[in-house]
Amino acid sequence: MDANGLRFWLLGDRRHWRATSHALWDEECHVLRLASERSLPPPANRGVAHAAANSALEAVPRCIDGQGAVAYWNVSESAVVSRSYLPDEAALLPLPATPGDIAIGFDGILYCALADAICMHDLRGRWADIVVPTAGFAPWRLAADPAGGVWALERATGRLARLSGAPLPLGPYVDYAGTVFRPDPENCHPPTLRILPAPAWPSDEHPLAPACNGDGALALLSWFGDGEARLRLYDTAAERLGPPLVLVGARYAYAFDWVDAGRIVVRMPGRRDAPAFDLGAADTYGHIVPAGEIYPLAGAEEAPFAHRLDGPPQYPVVLAEGVRGTEPLFRLSLANLARQGEARNYADGDAHLIDSGSLQTIWHRLYAEAQLPPRTGFVVWLAATAEPEAPAADAADAWSPHRFGETAETGPHTARATWERAPSELPNHPGLGPWEHQPGRAGLLSVLIQNPRRRVRALVGRYLWVRVELSGDGRVGPQIAALRAYANRFSYRDQYLPRLYRETVFGDPALLPGEVVAKLPTSLRSSLDAGGLAGGGLLDGLNAAGLNLGAASRISVERAGQSWLLQDGSGSRAWRLRGDADGIRVFQPQATPADFLERMLDNFEGLLTPLEDRIANAHLLTDPSCTADDNLDWIGSWIGIAFDPALPHERRRTWLAAAPYLARLHGTKAGLQLALDIASGGGVRSGAIIVLEDFRLRRILATLLGVDLSDDQDPLLPGLVISGNSVVGDTLTLGERAGVELLALFRNELASSQENADVIAFLDRLANRATVLVHQEVSRQDLALLRRVVELEAPAHVLTRVVTAAWPFLVGIASLVGVDTYLGPPQTPRPARVNRSSLGQDYVIGPVSLDPRLSGAAAPAPPQMPTADAGIDRSVPFATSFMLDGSNSRAAPGQSLSDYIWRRLPQI
Numbered sequence: 001m002d003a004n005g006l007r008f009w010l011l012g013d014r015r016h017w018r019a020t021s022h023a024l025w026d027e028e029c030h031v032l033r034l035a036s037e038r039s040l041p042p043p044a045n046r047g048v049a050h051a052a053a054n055s056a057l058e059a060v061p062r063c064i065d066g067q068g069a070v071a072y073w074n075v076s077e078s079a080v081v082s083r084s085y086l087p088d089e090a091a092l093l094p095l096p097a098t099p100g101d102i103a104i105g106f107d108g109i110l111y112c113a114l115a116d117a118i119c120m121h122d123l124r125g126r127w128a129d130i131v132v133p134t135a136g137f138a139p140w141r142l143a144a145d146p147a148g149g150v151w152a153l154e155r156a157t158g159r160l161a162r163l164s165g166a167p168l169p170l171g172p173y174v175d176y177a178g179t180v181f182r183p184d185p186e187n188c189h190p191p192t193l194r195i196l197p198a199p200a201w202p203s204d205e206h207p208l209a210p211a212c213n214g215d216g217a218l219a220l221l222s223w224f225g226d227g228e229a230r231l232r233l234y235d236t237a238a239e240r241l242g243p244p245l246v247l248v249g250a251r252y253a254y255a256f257d258w259v260d261a262g263r264i265v266v267r268m269p270g271r272r273d274a275p276a277f278d279l280g281a282a283d284t285y286g287h288i289v290p291a292g293e294i295y296p297l298a299g300a301e302e303a304p305f306a307h308r309l310d311g312p313p314q315y316p317v318v319l320a321e322g323v324r325g326t327e328p329l330f331r332l333s334l335a336n337l338a339r340q341g342e343a344r345n346y347a348d349g350d351a352h353l354i355d356s357g358s359l360q361t362i363w364h365r366l367y368a369e370a371q372l373p374p375r376t377g378f379v380v381w382l383a384a385t386a387e388p389e390a391p392a393a394d395a396a397d398a399w400s401p402h403r404f405g406e407t408a409e410t411g412p413h414t415a416r417a418t419w420e421r422a423p424s425e426l427p428n429h430p431g432l433g434p435w436e437h438q439p440g441r442a443g444l445l446s447v448l449i450q451n452p453r454r455r456v457r458a459l460v461g462r463y464l465w466v467r468v469e470l471s472g473d474g475r476v477g478p479q480i481a482a483l484r485a486y487a488n489r490f491s492y493r494d495q496y497l498p499r500l501y502r503e504t505v506f507g508d509p510a511l512l513p514g515e516v517v518a519k520l521p522t523s524l525r526s527s528l529d530a531g532g533l534a535g536g537g538l539l540d541g542l543n544a545a546g547l548n549l550g551a552a553s554r555i556s557v558e559r560a561g562q563s564w565l566l567q568d569g570s571g572s573r574a575w576r577l578r579g580d581a582d583g584i585r586v587f588q589p590q591a592t593p594a595d596f597l598e599r600m601l602d603n604f605e606g607l608l609t610p611l612e613d614r615i616a617n618a619h620l621l622t623d624p625s626c627t628a629d630d631n632l633d634w635i636g637s638w639i640g641i642a643f644d645p646a647l648p649h650e651r652r653r654t655w656l657a658a659a660p661y662l663a664r665l666h667g668t669k670a671g672l673q674l675a676l677d678i679a680s681g682g683g684v685r686s687g688a689i690i691v692l693e694d695f696r697l698r699r700i701l702a703t704l705l706g707v708d709l710s711d712d713q714d715p716l717l718p719g720l721v722i723s724g725n726s727v728v729g730d731t732l733t734l735g736e737r738a739g740v741e742l743l744a745l746f747r748n749e750l751a752s753s754q755e756n757a758d759v760i761a762f763l764d765r766l767a768n769r770a771t772v773l774v775h776q777e778v779s780r781q782d783l784a785l786l787r788r789v790v791e792l793e794a795p796a797h798v799l800t801r802v803v804t805a806a807w808p809f810l811v812g813i814a815s816l817v818g819v820d821t822y823l824g825p826p827q828t829p830r831p832a833r834v835n836r837s838s839l840g841q842d843y844v845i846g847p848v849s850l851d852p853r854l855s856g857a858a859a860p861a862p863p864q865m866p867t868a869d870a871g872i873d874r875s876v877p878f879a880t881s882f883m884l885d886g887s888n889s890r891a892a893p894g895q896s897l898s899d900y901i902w903r904r905l906p907q908i
Contacts, residue, residue, distance in 0.1 A: 002613050004609060005490065006489075007486070008367075008485060009354045009487075010484050011482065012482035012483070014027065018345060018350050018351060018352055019347035020283075020344075022037065022338035022342065023035055023341030023342060023343045023468075024278065025343075026479075027262075029434050030434065031371075031433070031434070031480060032479070032480040033479045034472050035278075035289070035341060036292030036337055036338075038275065038292050038336050039249060040249030040275055040290055043251060043270065046226070048269075049251070049252050049269045052270060053227075053254040053268075053269045056303055057208065057254050060072070060073040060098065060102065061255075061307060062306040062307070062316050062324070063102055063110075063308065064307070064308050064326050065104055065850045066848065067847070067854060069082050070084075070324065070325050071092055071102060071104070071850040072102075072316075073102065075098070078095065079091050079092065079094040083324065084849075084854060086851065090853055092121070092850060093110065093112065093119070095112060095114065095119065099112045099114055099119075100114070100155075101113045102307070103143070103144050104144065104309060105150055106144055106145070109166065110122075110850070111144070111150045113152060114131075116133065117131045117133045118150075118152065118163055118193070119132075120166070120167075120191060123848050123849060123855070124847075126169040127166070127170055128167075128170070130167055132163060132191050132193050134152075137159065137193075138155070139154065141153045142307070144307060145212050146214060149163050149165070150163050151163075151218055152193075153207060155207070158199055158206075158207040158222075159195065160195075161196060163191065163192070163194075164189070164194075165190050165191045167187065168187045197239055205223070207221070207222045208220075208254060208255075209255055211257055214258070214260075215261050219233050219256075220232045221255070221256045226251075228251065229246070229253040231245045231279070243286055244286055246285075246286055246288065247290075250266050250275060253267065253268050254269070257329075259276065259329075262278060262279050263277065263291065264276065264277050265277075265295055267305065267315070269302060271297075273297055275290045276290065276291040292335060295332075297315055298327060300317055301315075301316045301317060304316075312329050335476065337472050339471065340471055341469070342467065343467075343468045344468070346390045353388060353463060354463060354466070354485065358488065359462050361488050362487065362489040363382065363384060363459045363460075363461075363485060364449060364488070365446060365485075366417075366447050366448075366483065366485050367444060367445070368447075369424070370405075370478055372405035372441050373472075373477075373478070374476075376405055376477050376478045377403065377405025377471055378404050378469060378470040379401050379404070380467075380468050381400065381402075381467040382400050382464060383399045383459075384462075385398075385461045385463050386461055390465040391465065393467070400451040400453070401452075403415065403417065404416075404417045407469075407471055415449075415452065417445040418447070419443060420443065420445065421443075423437060424444055425446070425613070427610075427614045427620060428620050428621060428627070432482045433482075448599060450599065453576065454510060454512065455505060455512055455590065455591055455595065456506075456511075456592055456594075458489070458598075468483075490609075491598060492604065493594070493598045493601050501594060503594040503595065503598070504592075516586065516587055517587070519583050519585055522584065525579055525584065528577065563578045564576075564577040564579075566586075575587060576589060624653045624657050632653065632656065635656060636652070639663075641655070641656070644788055646781055646782070646784070651681060654678050662674060662793075667795045672691055672790065672793045672794055676691065676793075679786060679789045680782070688774070688775045689773070692770065694769035695769075768797055769799045770799075770800045771802075772800065773804075774786065774805065775804075829845065831843065832844050832845075866892050866897065869886065870884045870885065871886075871888070884902070886902075
């Protein structure tokens with residue numbers, strides 16, 4: 001709410017735009033923009049395309065590991081072979097028959113789909129090969145799941161199966177003794193194939209290929225009818241197919257792969273590029289037009305994409321005669337934006353309502369945070385109604401245009417937006433746009449909401465409807481981060497001037513386009529509908545009516561519902577024509593004097609209100625939650641706080657907000673915990689950081705056989721040899737009765753002076769001391785920050801130390817229940833790290849390589865390759881000459897460059 005009490009309604013998220021056409025909401029940049037799209041021509045010969053796609057489907061896909069080694073099926077050797085930077089091929093896995101697919105899993109396993117089984121080959125050599133039978137299920141295509149295991153697709157029926165688990169590693173070589181505690185069963189996750197219920201595929205739809213993205217989402221490509229490509233997301237929780245997404249123009253697409261979580265690329269027969277589709281750009285009917293990104297294919301074979309673990313999609317190529325490999329798929333930096341697009345806050349039966357709650361609402365001003373490159377712009381069409389139902393799009397009289405940037409004319413007297421210097425009209429707000437402010441091009445723009453087609457141009461109604469038309473040149477387009485509409489209008493005219501200046505025209509006269517200046521006969525209606533060519537009866541009729549067009553060579557006529565917009569050839573004069581039973585009335589666009597005064601005074605209001613808002617909200621400059629980062633140290637100096645340079649800005653804000661509590665609790669355990677919690681970003685609340693008072697370690701005598709409690713290097717056992725019992729809470733102590741009686745003997749009158757001195761020395765070792773246990777992994781810089789916080793916040797008479805705890809929880813040995821216990825998240829296996837790992841925490845994990853020659857410790861080092869350098873990276877405008885210079889390229893050590901070979905990507 002601003003200084004005048006006006007509210008605003010925001011359109012700044014995907015859910016606000018209920019319908020889009022050739023436009024989309026970009027989640028990454030958080031802006032509304034023109035969609036990047038292309039048109040895919042149909043195949044010249046559908047029969048040839050169908051045959052080529054079927055031939056490509058019979059090819060066995062390849063797979064590639066993280067080291068660049070490629071595995072593929074070698075028919076002559078009846079085996080899966082691999083090729084890396086080492087010379088020649090290496091036999092990887094002989095198979096009895098040609099597999100339907102081979103896929104490398106995220107668990108380091110190579111899966112091969114056979115006719116009635118799936119073969120599992122461990123690339124780390126932890127166990128022997130195993131064949132999982134698939135009785136009643138014929139696996140054909142595979143998709144590796146990031147969570148481990150694979151999905152299998154049956155070609156004939158479209159059924160899916162999920163293979164998970166793995167055998168136990170080889171060893172030990174002798175059986176365990178009967179007294180050794182072992183799990184039952186020994187392998188809790190053996191290889192298990194689960195056949196899912198058959199999806200409800202339509203009779204004319206045939207599944208082709210599955211693929212998982214990095215988030216584990218499974219999608220299925222299919223053909224429907226005469227080669228229409230469809231994509232369906234599979235709901236793994238409900239075990240059912242999602243609605244079909246039609247890939248427009250991708251006829252006979254036979255393979256696909258994920259580029260990211262929401263975008264795919266497909267292979268089509270005969271194309272030298274892989275068209276991309278944005279799944280978030282589907283319309284209400286589930287149709288997705290091709291995105292504008294171009295992914296060229298250089299020397300590609302007609303075959304599916306290769307399975308991979310990371311990186312961009314890989315497509316198969318023939319590197320040389322008999323040498324097979326893959327090439328990564330990269331996008332050309334060439335935009336293919338739609339030239340026109342539209343977005344609305346409403347759709348059929350659905351709307352993001354902008355409801356003011358009053359029928360007499362006057363919509364005041366529209367702000368847009370937008371970027372407008374040259375030759376781009378957008379028009380915001382606004383309509384106000386009394387009922388929650390949007391006017392028809394062709395009801396021209398109901399919609400009011402507001403122009404932003406360089407757009408086509410939308411009629412005379414159209415409101416145009418102006419650029420504001422502030423990043424936002426909201427006080428001290430940095431703005432929502434992800435761009436740098438540029439005068440006239442990027443930042444905040446504002447326009448007074450008005451209807452230029454009426455004598456009283458105020459837009460009145462309870463509900464506001466928004467329709468945005470974006471336009472660009474195909475290479476760049478406008479971007480809109482937010483639209484904010486303000487209401488109800490605070491009128492300077494009505495508030496500060498005498499009543500004689502107020503509006504006197506109401507009702508139907510206020511809704512007229514202007515003042516009636518002429519009347520034409522009904523016989524001219526056909527000439528107006530024909531486009532208003534000069535000559536004939538139209539020009540004579542207009543001159544006879546008193547418009548004085550003379551011998552104009554051209555009259556522009558635009559039909560808008562039941563009315564016409566008439567302009568002369570120069571565009572300097574315009575009229576609005578309306579037809580009824582009595583004839584055609586000609587209106588001269590002209591506002592009432594009071595309305596003109598209202599809009600003129602609003603120019604001053606638009607400057608003064610933001611200034612008043614800044615003054616009224618000056619207190620926000622001292623609010624830690626919303627002030628600028630540069631002001632935090634300044635605010636902290638008011639109350640004597642000097643922030644540590646390593647403390648991030650967001651935690652400085654939290655520190656300032658908690659300053660009263662920190663001052664009140666300073667010097668106490670609670671104060672130290674609060675300071676550590678803020679400095680670590682919630683480490684104390686999560687239990688990862690524990691403040692332990694050392695007197696808790698005074699444990700009574702108990703016996704723990706085989707446990708060395710004298711380890712003075714463990715922060716939880718600082719040299720104690722008398723006990724390791726657990727303490728529950730603050731009062732309940734678990735231990736033997738004899739231990740209590742033994743301590744009772746240490747009384748001054750019963751013990752010797754030496755014994756009393758030993759007891760006092762023992763108690764002194766743990767008095768006025770505290771230990772901060774850090775269970776979470778922190779960098780040296782963060783650990784140093786925690787130590788500095790402890791020094792500043794701990795009481796002066798207490799000795800403190802900050803140590804990292806190796807184990808989160810060991811009952812009776814390394815933890816006191818209710819005092820320093822911390823149950824951490826499940827630990828995933830991590831590879832051992834030199835000088836950082838400890839026994840039992842990290843594992844020596846072998847590399848995942850498709851080439852068995854690279855998996856050993858004695859593998860040869862990769863050869864040093866030449867370095868290609870074509871000059872600095874740069875962007876070149878369209879149709880502009882440029883030069884590539886490879887003189888900075890370097891040869892491998894001991895070699896020299898003799899030739900420069902340039903490869904031109906195929907023209908799309």
